Amino acid sequence: MQNTNSIMDMCFILEKKYNMETKRLYIRYFQENDWKDLLEYLSCKEIYIYEPGDIIDEDKAKEVCKRRAANTDVYAIVLKENNKLIGHISFNQTEPLFANTWEVGFIFNPKYQNCGFCTEALKEIIERAFVEDKVHRIIGHCNPENAASWKVMEKAGMEREGRLRKNIFFKQDSNGKPLWIDTYEYGILNKYET
């Protein structure tokens, strides 16, 4: 049996503190003054069709930006040509830590969707995580009906690993009964690992 100490020694806790760049995008951490751009898209109803949550107001946008600016779990995706925040990609380590696995999630401003921006940013985040941070595995989840989401993951090299049946709900019916939905699970392994 593997002893607990050796497993604990294998915990991969990253202090992610670097910015990235692609052809069209800056990928950086949040700043408190990002709130206006964040509000622009998190106040759009269509963002929440497959996501939990509801539209936010100015105070909430400021609060979210303040929290994100103090952490490194969400990347701000910024358009180089006008320095505008157009979306975000969360990148969080999953439990157990010794599995060295990270989960991605993403939301982009509808005005800037379907231009390949999320895919461009996600590819870079995955590459840097594998090359520089020696992450073992990256996963993502989405509603099977959310084609934009699973297409992004596939374009970034992730593979569909399964369909979880009615494993989650974000809404309830008028009687309080959960409206269960299925989930696709996607994953990609570090190809540089030997």
Ligand SMILES: CC(C)(COP(=O)(O)OP(=O)(O)OC[C@H]1O[C@@H](n2cnc3c(N)ncnc32)[C@H](O)[C@@H]1OP(=O)(O)O)[C@@H](O)C(=O)NCCC(=O)NCCS
């Ligand atoms: C998912 C999301 C982040 C993708 O961002 P994006 O920058 O538009 O992504 P990309 O442009 O890189 O790629 C989107 C792909 O989905 C396709 N797509 C978009 N809407 C689609 C739809 N309704 N049906 C089928 N395909 C669709 C696009 O055509 C494109 O594929 P293509 O390059 O093969 O043409 C964005 O749609 C979004 O913010 N959605 C709302 C929040 C959300 O659901 N997040 C995911 C939660 S799991």
